[in-house]
Amino acid sequence: MRIDIITVLPELIKSPFEASILKRAIEKGLVEVHFHNLRDYTTNKQKSVDDYQFGGGAGMVMNIQPIDDCIAKLKDERDYDEIIYMTPDGETLNQNMANGMSLLKNIIILCGHYKGVDQRVRDHFITREISIGDYVLSGGELGAAILCDSIIRLIPGVLSNETSALTDSFQDNLLSPPIYTRPADYKGWKVPEILLSGNFPKIEEWREQKAYEHTKNRRPDLLEE
Ligand code: ADE
Structure with a gap:
């Protein structure tokens, strides 16, 4: 399985993959996890990835352009089964969903930040929206780490004794x-x-x-x- 994580804060999500079961799963080649910093994809001079809301209102909105370019680059390289957006108004993660996703080959996870992403990202690129619970986090990164952990430990061969997941x-x-x-x-x-x-x-x-x-x-x- 390959997981591509798109974020404005890669440093917030890398460490869970550097220890214990997730680290071993990566070392064994059972899963590949790649991080993509949205700032590397922005075309504006200030390297900004967000802007004020049309219509007014508090909080910044993540721009569509860097997200579009990042997803387009990834999709050029391989097909994706699912492009997931982490958001508190998504479907609430449960074990059933994790079981299903552990069978997929390639997924992209987009982490929201600030107020969230421009709605057109959700309308045109995202195939599934997932929440990790009825509370609001500062960004999607911690939720994405939880989602990845719940999926990766179910990939056959990741746990030394497979029955322990069962x-x-x-x-x-x-x-x-x-x-x-x-x-x-x-x-x-x-x-x-x-x-x-x-x-x-x-x-x-x-x-x-x-x-x-x-x-x-x-x-x-x-x-x-
Ligand atoms: N981003 C902010 N809050 C979240 C939540 N509860 N689940 C997933 N992503 C989020």
Whole structure:
């Protein structure tokens, strides 16, 4: 998979890809992530990438020209499955969407900044708009990092034990059951006996039951879906 991230602040989004699972996924060649600084594409003398809103109003709007040129250059080089715009009014990211996107070959992610992008960018270039939740961030970069993390860890071969993605919360619309590690008794707080029994079918049954109860208590909406 190849991900091209278009941003005015590449320094804000690079570090999550330089550690742990994402770093290893890149090193293993399972995903390529490229950053494109919009300022490198602007044709105006001041190198500005934003301007005042037509009609008045607070906040700057990102210009269409550098975004058009950057996307056009990328599209000349390869086909893209999706051109995503990070915005609080997009569809809210969930595990189902991440699963689907982990199967794509090439995607572009455009990070909004200031008030956002000129509407014509959304009308003519963007194929999907994604929010990471009902709150407003200063820009799309942190959201894009979260989106990338949720997708990349699902690419086959990225997690050393593939089943660990399959048992994540939200996979199959269930939250994860409780987990424990050594010691089995800490200050009298004991690990459930069943987990020490070695009876794996029974352990699996216990985990399913706990996952169901946990989901019912915390997120009954998931069971309705
Ligand atoms: N940009 C600003 N807020 C955002 C959000 N909640 N999700 C995605 N991108 C954003």
